Amino acid sequence: MIIDRTHRPWAVASAIVVLAGAALYVPYSVRAPAGPEGGSVMGLSFGIAAALLMLIAGLLGLRRQVPGWRIGRMQTWMRAHLWLSLVALPLIFFHGGFSFGHATLTRILMSLLTLVTLSGIVGALLQHFLPRQMTRRLPMETIYEQIDHIREGLRQEAEQLLAAAEAAKLDPKEMLLAAAAQGGGSVTVAAAPPHPAVRLREFYEANLRAYLSGSARAHPLHAADTAQRTFQYLRAGVSPSMHETVEAWESICEEQRQLAGEERFHRVLHGWLLVHVPLSYALLLLTAVHAFQGLRY
Amino acid sequence: MARRVRTAKSLAQRIDLDYFKRLHPFRRWKFLLSVAVPLVAVVWVAALGIADHSRPYSAGPMSAAHAFVGSRCEVCHATTAGFFLRHVKDNACKSCHDGPVHQTRQTFTPSCASCHTEHRGPVRLADVSDAMCTQCHADLRTRDGHSRYENRVADFDTAHPEFAPLRSGKDPGTVKLDHEVHLKAGLKGPHGPVQMVCADCHRPPADVRPWPYAAPPVEPIAAAQPDPLAPPPTRAYMAPVNYEKHCAACHLLNFDRRFSELVPHKEPKIVHDFVVKKLSEYIAAHPEAVRQVEVSVQRIPEVKIETRPARDAADWVAMRVSEAEQLLWKKTCKECHTVKPGAGPLPEIPKAQIAVRWLPHSVFSHEAHQMLDCTACHARTPHSKETADVLLPGIATCRQCHASRRLAPADSAQARCFECHQYHDWSKQAPVNGRYTIPRLLKGM
Numbered sequence: 001m002i003i004d005r006t007h008r009p010w011a012v013a014s015a016i017v018v019l020a021g022a023a024l025y026v027p028y029s030v031r032a033p034a035g036p037e038g039g040s041v042m043g044l045s046f047g048i049a050a051a052l053l054m055l056i057a058g059l060l061g062l063r064r065q066v067p068g069w070r071i072g073r074m075q076t077w078m079r080a081h082l083w084l085s086l087v088a089l090p091l092i093f094f095h096g097g098f099s100f101g102h103a104t105l106t107r108i109l110m111s112l113l114t115l116v117t118l119s120g121i122v123g124a125l126l127q128h129f130l131p132r133q134m135t136r137r138l139p140m141e142t143i144y145e146q147i148d149h150i151r152e153g154l155r156q157e158a159e160q161l162l163a164a165a166e167a168a169k170l171d172p173k174e175m176l177l178a179a180a181a182q183g184g185g186s187v188t189v190a191a192a193p194p195h196p197a198v199r200l201r202e203f204y205e206a207n208l209r210a211y212l213s214g215s216a217r218a219h220p221l222h223a224a225d226t227a228q229r230t231f232q233y234l235r236a237g238v239s240p241s242m243h244e245t246v247e248a249w250e251s252i253c254e255e256q257r258q259l260a261g262e263e264r265f266h267r268v269l270h271g272w273l274l275v276h277v278p279l280s281y282a283l284l285l286l287t288a289v290h291a292f293q294g295l296r297y
Numbered sequence: 298m299a300r301r302v303r304t305a306k307s308l309a310q311r312i313d314l315d316y317f318k319r320l321h322p323f324r325r326w327k328f329l330l331s332v333a334v335p336l337v338a339v340v341w342v343a344a345l346g347i348a349d350h351s352r353p354y355s356a357g358p359m360s361a362a363h364a365f366v367g368s369r370c371e372v373c374h375a376t377t378a379g380f381f382l383r384h385v386k387d388n389a390c391k392s393c394h395d396g397p398v399h400q401t402r403q404t405f406t407p408s409c410a411s412c413h414t415e416h417r418g419p420v421r422l423a424d425v426s427d428a429m430c431t432q433c434h435a436d437l438r439t440r441d442g443h444s445r446y447e448n449r450v451a452d453f454d455t456a457h458p459e460f461a462p463l464r465s466g467k468d469p470g471t472v473k474l475d476h477e478v479h480l481k482a483g484l485k486g487p488h489g490p491v492q493m494v495c496a497d498c499h500r501p502p503a504d505v506r507p508w509p510y511a512a513p514p515v516e517p518i519a520a521a522q523p524d525p526l527a528p529p530p531t532r533a534y535m536a537p538v539n540y541e542k543h544c545a546a547c548h549l550l551n552f553d554r555r556f557s558e559l560v561p562h563k564e565p566k567i568v569h570d571f572v573v574k575k576l577s578e579y580i581a582a583h584p585e586a587v588r589q590v591e592v593s594v595q596r597i598p599e600v601k602i603e604t605r606p607a608r609d610a611a612d613w614v615a616m617r618v619s620e621a622e623q624l625l626w627k628k629t630c631k632e633c634h635t636v637k638p639g640a641g642p643l644p645e646i647p648k649a650q651i652a653v654r655w656l657p658h659s660v661f662s663h664e665a666h667q668m669l670d671c672t673a674c675h676a677r678t679p680h681s682k683e684t685a686d687v688l689l690p691g692i693a694t695c696r697q698c699h700a701s702r703r704l705a706p707a708d709s710a711q712a713r714c715f716e717c718h719q720y721h722d723w724s725k726q727a728p729v730n731g732r733y734t735i736p737r738l739l740k741g742m
Contacts, residue, residue, distance in 0.1 A: 032412040033428035039356075102357030102416065142308070147320040149313050157301070248301040266323075274327055278334035285335050288340050293354040296373050297383050 001078050010083040018090050021046065025094040033038040036097030039294060040090050043095050047294075050091035051287055057085040058284050058296045061277070082124055089117050103292055112283040117295045128235050130269050140258040147259050154259075155212035165245045166197040199238050200245060208249060217260055227253050357416035364419075365739070372738070375416070392732065397725040402439040406434075412720070423715055427452055446658075453712045454700050459692050462655050467685045471647045472671040473633050476681040476688070487511035487546045495671040495678070498543040501663060502530035511546035514559060534663035537651045549554040550629060552621040555579060560625065568625065569618070576617045580610045587613045591620070623708045655689050659717040 025046070029036040037043050063069060081295070092113060101107040134141060141148050185264040216221040223229045231250045235243055345353055352368040358409070359366060366372045373390070374383035390396065390409040398406065412429040413422040430450075439446035447458045458464070463662040479498075485489040491510050500506070529588070550559040552572055557577075560568045580586060587607050602620060607613035626636050626644050638727045639645040672678055674690040710716075720737055 021328055031428065033411070033432065034425045035426075102418075103355040104353035106356075140303075143312060143316070144323075145316050146312055149316070150311055153311050161301075251301045270323065274323075277327055277362055278330040281335040282338045285338050288355075288409075291352075297351075297354065297356075297370065 001075070001081075001127050003082075003124065006075075007079055007083070009260075010079050010094055013084045014087045017087050021049075021091055023095050029097065036094075038095050038097070043097070046091050047291070050088045050095055051291060053084045053091065054287065057081045057088065058280060061280075082120075085117065086118060089113065089245070094201060095111035105286065105293070109283065109290055110284055112279050112286065116276060116283055118278050119272045119279070123272040123276060126269055126272065130243070130265060134265050134269075135264070137256045137264070138262050140255045141262045142259065144262065147263060148215050151212065151256065151259060152291040154256055155209070157211060158204065158249055158252050161196070161248050162200055165200055165242055167199070168241065197242065199234070200242060202236055202285075208253070211253065212256060220258065221253055223259060224254075224257065227257075325473070353414060358418045360415060360417070360422050362422060363415060363418045367739075369739075385415075387719050391729070393729065395726065395727045395729055397721045397723060399722060400439070402441060403433065404438055404440055404647075424713070425715050425720070426506070427713050430718070430720070452701075453692075453714070454696060457692060460656060460689060462652075462689050463691050465711045466687060468687050470650050470652065471635055472649045472651065472682055473635070473684050475683075476678050476686075480679050485547075495675075498538050499535045499671070501532040502536045503532045508542055508546060513541050513545050514549060527732075531662075532667075533660075533662040534654060537653050537665060546635075548629075548632065550625070552625055552629075553617065561708065563640070563644060565626075569643055572618050572621050573614065576614045577610075580613050584610065591616075604646065660719060661717065 009017045024042065025036070028040075028042045032042075038047055057080065060077050062280075063071070065075050083215075092110075096106070100110045105115070107216065207221060211221040220232065227250070231246055231253075239248065305468070345351075348369065351370040355368075356372070363373075371383070371386050375386065375389050387396075389408050390413075396409055407429065412425045412697075415422070431452070434448075434450040435456075437446060437450075450457050460467075462494050478484070479493050480495075481493050484493060485491075487510055496504075497509060540548075550562060552560050554577070556575055558575065560571055587610055590604055590606050591602055600621065603616045607616055630636055632647065634649075635647045636646055637642045666674070674694050675688050676690070676694070677686065678688045696712075698710040699712040699716070701709045
């Protein structure tokens with residue numbers, strides 16, 4: 001989600017709410033005989049308001065699970081989630097009097113709140129900056145869950161290109177030129193010159209299959225400049241009719257490189273959710289327990 | 298040769314259309330963690346509920362006084378409205394200790410927990426915030442609308458009236474005392490010149506040292522058998538000045554040169570009866586003295602000496618009693634007391650009215666201030682000549698140290714209300730009928 005000018009009304013409203021809360025909190029904290037307390041009328045008001053905001057923000061998960069539930073646009077839900085959560089944080093501090101809690105449960109809650117908020121802010125920043133990076137650097141990106149499947153398709157495509165090259169009928173002159181290139185400039189008349197695609201086969205077996213099958217980042221072809229030099233060398237060692245195959249393989253390698261990059265981007269772009277989402281559910285659950293026990297005692 | 302063609306159609310055809318039916322590892326982990334982490338929280342809460350362990354929900358550590366309760370929340374948080382509400386009620390506090398009312402005419406009585414806030418760690422619960430006091434005393438009202446106390450007290454530093462004795466400006470005591478004379482160098486003592494200090498006369502009850510300049514000529518009235526249950530004497534307040542202990546060695550109550558005995562330091566009637574008795578006993582033992590003419594050995598303008606011989610023993614006693622009482626009423630007693638004509642032949646001497654405790658609505662401890670010289674606070678004393686001088690230090694003296702607003706907290710003596718005042722009227726303390734056994738109190742058994 002890009003944080004653009006469409007967020008401005010939300011930011012302004014959030015700032016107003018926080019400032020209003022601060023305007024109420026300051027005199028209350030100064031005048032409170034025993035200092036600001038969560039169980040006081042003002043403290044409870046802040047707590048209830050913050051809990052409601054967190055609950056509404058948490059409904060985003062439900063909304064995402066039911067896409068057909070057409071209550072508001074997804075963008076609106078996302079903005080609400082972001083800004084209501086941010087407003088809830090200062091309200092929680094007003095509720096507790098800027099204390100990190102004295103009991104086990106309150107300390108756990110404040111820790112969870114801190115982790116959830118920080119992970120959310122990190123996620124929001126990542127979601128703001130990385131997508132444009134991906135668009136610029138990964139024009140060949142695909143659906144993330146299909147990367148393995150696409151990668152297998154690339155390997156098959158490379159094999160098909162090799163098979164097509166091996167099956168192609170070549171001009172004898174070309175074959176001689178290819179043989180000369182392989183033999184360092186001389187040709188033995190008695191031996192039949194090898195098919196120029198042999199070089200491709202050798203390259204495929206030695207490099208390309210491994211790059212398209214295994215861990216892409218560990219392979220030398222993953223580095224763009226290394227790949228460029230490698231394919232230039234390969235291109236120089238095969239006949240011109242094989243050059244299209246080599247270029248196709250180069251394109252496949254570039255796509256493989258971008259798919260690996262997409263995987264990395266995706267882990268960064270969404271990995272924070274493995275922290276943010278579970279802890280959010282725990283936070284909401286324990287907040288309910290805290291409210292119950294607090295009102296009870 | 299094959300060329301690599303990337304069209305939208307060719308790219309779309311690469312996609313496995315059933316991919317969304319299978320959970321990607323990333324989504325699987327997100328789902329599993331979203332279930333597992335809250336489940337851990339649920340299990341933890343359930344375990345606490347099964348074990349009936351409430352400490353994780355506590356608002357904070359207990360004070361030192363209540364630490365023995367431990368995690369037994371129900372000792373104070375007794376169930377009131379069914380299962381749910383367990384607010385602390387005053388009855389829970391009063392099951393262990395009484396909290397007498399402050400004033401019967403106060404407009405409302407705050408609950409125990411509203412002033413004595415628990416769960417703030419090892420703090421003294423009696424250290425109450427000023428706001429608890431000023432919620433009434435900043436604008437004091439009573440049920441009947443009339444308060445005889447200052448009705449606007451907000452804090453000690455800036456909004457506390459001058460102490461009441463200094464506002465009235467006059468010591469109600471009737472004993473004449475010139476502090477300046479008593480504190481001067483070379484004061485005539487029983488055995489030569491002395492230099493008195495404040496502690497010679499002003500001592501706490503716990504200080505039982507003898508008077509330093511001479512043994513008292515009159516034995517103090519023997520104390521009754523000490524009460525073993527009485528609290529030990531303190532060093533907070535000074536005991537009132539006592540004639541027998543502090544004055545008698547220098548201010549002798551001689552009445553006649555024939556007697557070394559002193560008249561009792563009592564009312565004029567008792568003194569008169571004593572003098573008559575002594576002189577009667579003397580003339581009975583020395584009847585020849587009836588014919589003797591008195592020679593004046595002391596030139597006291599107020600005392601008229603009869604120079605004629607007495608007619609008989611009774612006349613002799615009457616003459617000598619008159620002379621003795623002239624000496625006493627017009628000089629000796631008058632030295633320190635205001636002697637007024639009485640309805641009969643004997644004068645009236647007002648009660649001494651020495652203030653024992655100047656500020657009855659506050660508490661003070663001299664012992665806490667014993668590092669100071671007496672005149673550091675009682676600055677006017679060395680130059681005081683008049684009994685009417687109120688030598689109690691004013692509030693400005695106290696504010697030099699007890700100034701929480703002007704000085705940094707680390708540099709200021711405590712200046713909150715509880716330091717000098719008590720809310721509960723402990724004279725009305727009621728007994729508490731304890732209802733706990735030790736196992737029940739500690740373990741709930």
